[in-house]
Amino acid sequence: MLNFFKKHHLSILLPIAFGLYFLAFQNAATFWYMYTFSLLVLMSFSMLFIKIYDEMPTWKSLIYGLGYGTLIYAIITGGYQAIRFLPFDAGSSVSRLLKTFAPTSIWHFLLLMFVIVPGEEIFWRGYIQQKLKKYMSGPMAVLASSVLFGLALGLGGFVSGSFAAVASGIILGFLYEWKRSMPLLIVAHLVMIVLLFLIKPLSG
Numbered sequence: 001m002l003n004f005f006k007k008h009h010l011s012i013l014l015p016i017a018f019g020l021y022f023l024a025f026q027n028a029a030t031f032w033y034m035y036t037f038s039l040l041v042l043m044s045f046s047m048l049f050i051k052i053y054d055e056m057p058t059w060k061s062l063i064y065g066l067g068y069g070t071l072i073y074a075i076i077t078g079g080y081q082a083i084r085f086l087p088f089d090a091g092s093s094v095s096r097l098l099k100t101f102a103p104t105s106i107w108h109f110l111l112l113m114f115v116i117v118p119g120e121e122i123f124w125r126g127y128i129q130q131k132l133k134k135y136m137s138g139p140m141a142v143l144a145s146s147v148l149f150g151l152a153l154g155l156g157g158f159v160s161g162s163f164a165a166v167a168s169g170i171i172l173g174f175l176y177e178w179k180r181s182m183p184l185l186i187v188a189h190l191v192m193i194v195l196l197f198l199i200k201p202l203s204g
Contacts, residue, residue, distance in 0.1 A: 049131070050130055053181060055179065064184050073195040117189045150165040
């Protein structure tokens with residue numbers, strides 16, 4: 001059984017990820033517990049099979065992270081403003097989902113900082129993206145892992161957020177291929193989260 005898992009871990013962990021994401025988004029009352037648990041499981045198992053790259057000085061990771069996190073936030077904000085002009089009520093749907101699952105306490109932000117954001121980056125960019133490169137080119141692996149990340153959110157019911165996940169995943173994926181720095185991705189992701197939920201939340 002252990003040898004089978006070692007040989008086929010990608011085909012095993014990916015369906016598990018979809019299942020965990022689906023379960024996490026089913027109940028807003030337990031979302032933070034379930035989502036944190038899900039990322040802990042996925043991050044822990046994926047780290048058995050990958051090397052985490054950190055090839056940038058800390059100060060550069062902070063500067064690049066600030067810039068790219070702000071860029072991702074700007075893209076998400078632009079996309080949100082664009083869908084508000086669609087004939088169906090997509091903007092309100094996004095607002096309701098964000099309010100339902102948004103961080104509202106200090107412990108939510110601590111979980112984001114120390115578990116959820118690192119877990120997402122390690123699993124989707126560090127593990128899924130790198131393993132897919134065995135079967136396709138680097139750019140295609142970035143695109144495929146980003147689509148899979150978006151699909152995981154979509155299966156959980158956060159369909160509108162899945163498009164933002166794909167867009168941000170592409171940027172972060174190419175950034176990881178370019179700079180080979182996981183801390184950079186985590187900083188960029190955290191900057192986007194702070195802008196989105198604390199400094200300048202999306203508004204109707």
